[in-house]
Amino acid sequence: MSGADSPAVLVVEDDPTIQAMIARCLKLYGYRVRTALRREDIFGAVDGRNCAAIVLDLGLPGDDGVEIARALRLRSEIPILMLTGRAGIHERVAGLEAGADDYIVKPFADEELVARLRAVLRRAPRAAARMATPQTLRIGQSVIAFETREIVGPAGRQRLTEQELSLLRALADSDGVLGRAAAYRFVFQRDWEPSDRALDVHVANLRRKFKLAGGDPEAIATLRGQGYQLRGAVAVPPGAGT
Numbered sequence: 701m702s703g704a705d706s707p708a709v710l711v712v713e714d715d716p717t718i719q720a721m722i723a724r725c726l727k728l729y730g731y732r733v734r735t736a737l738r739r740e741d742i743f744g745a746v747d748g749r750n751c752a753a754i755v756l757d758l759g760l761p762g763d764d765g766v767e768i769a770r771a772l773r774l775r776s777e778i779p780i781l782m783l784t785g786r787a788g789i790h791e792r793v794a795g796l797e798a799g800a801d802d803y804i805v806k807p808f809a810d811e812e813l814v815a816r817l818r819a820v821l822r823r824a825p826r827a828a829a830r831m832a833t834p835q836t837l838r839i840g841q842s843v844i845a846f847e848t849r850e851i852v853g854p855a856g857r858q859r860l861t862e863q864e865l866s867l868l869r870a871l872a873d874s875d876g877v878l879g880r881a882a883a884y885r886f887v888f889q890r891d892w893e894p895s896d897r898a899l900d901v902h903v904a905n906l907r908r909k910f911k912l913a914g915g916d917p918e919a920i921a922t923l924r925g926q927g928y929q930l931r932g933a934v935a936v937p938p939g940a941g942t
């Protein structure tokens with residue numbers, strides 16, 4: 701992967717040392733690198749489809765990284781990998797809730813950065829492939845529409861992020877219970893560690909969206925010590941409408 705065809709990664713990091721370190725690492729692995737700090741420059745790069753993913757520092761002066769992640773997610777499905785400090789647990793959760801795809805904790809090794817970035821980039825074409833095989837699941841009064849990426853219910857529509865779609869797909873495909881280890885491999889392409897809260901945050905977001913759409917938030921049940929289970933889901937044949 702090199703040259704003009706390699707995906708450009710937009711690096712948003714105010715610390716010049718860390719920014720240079722990330723840029724050097726990404727270039728070493730064949731990525732093109734762009735940098736931006738001001739909100740309008742970040743949105744401009746995303747709107748112009750000039751980058752394939754964003755590495756976004758959450759600790760930016762003046763501009764709130766979480767707020768930027770939320771604003772980015774409203775306008776684009778671009779993969780967002782957040783950078784946070786070791787102490788930034790609340791910030792990290794807020795970033796995932798805002799729609800970021802994954803996070804990496806400073807300081808990190810080059811290999812870790814590249815592995816996380818590859819994982820979020822890999823999910824984008826897979827999402828496109830899934831679009832070719834639309835599938836709809838009905839759960840009580842609500843419907844999961846994988847093709848249009850939303851939960852539709854009597855109270856309205858809730859748009860789903862890439863991770864939420866992956867997680868729902870994993871839940872729907874699992875035989876009974878989706879264990880944590882399997883969920884992490886499928887949704888995040890990494891091993892689960894007990895301190896990792898990403899899955900819980902995405903499950904909470906999904907339950908909230910079921911509720912906002914007028915569906916049942918308990919459609920995703922927690923099985924203590926085992927994992928999660930999608931309850932009462934029935935496949936809707938193509939053409940049956942939602």
Ligand code: CA
Binds near residue numbers: 713715760
């Ligand atoms: Ca910073």
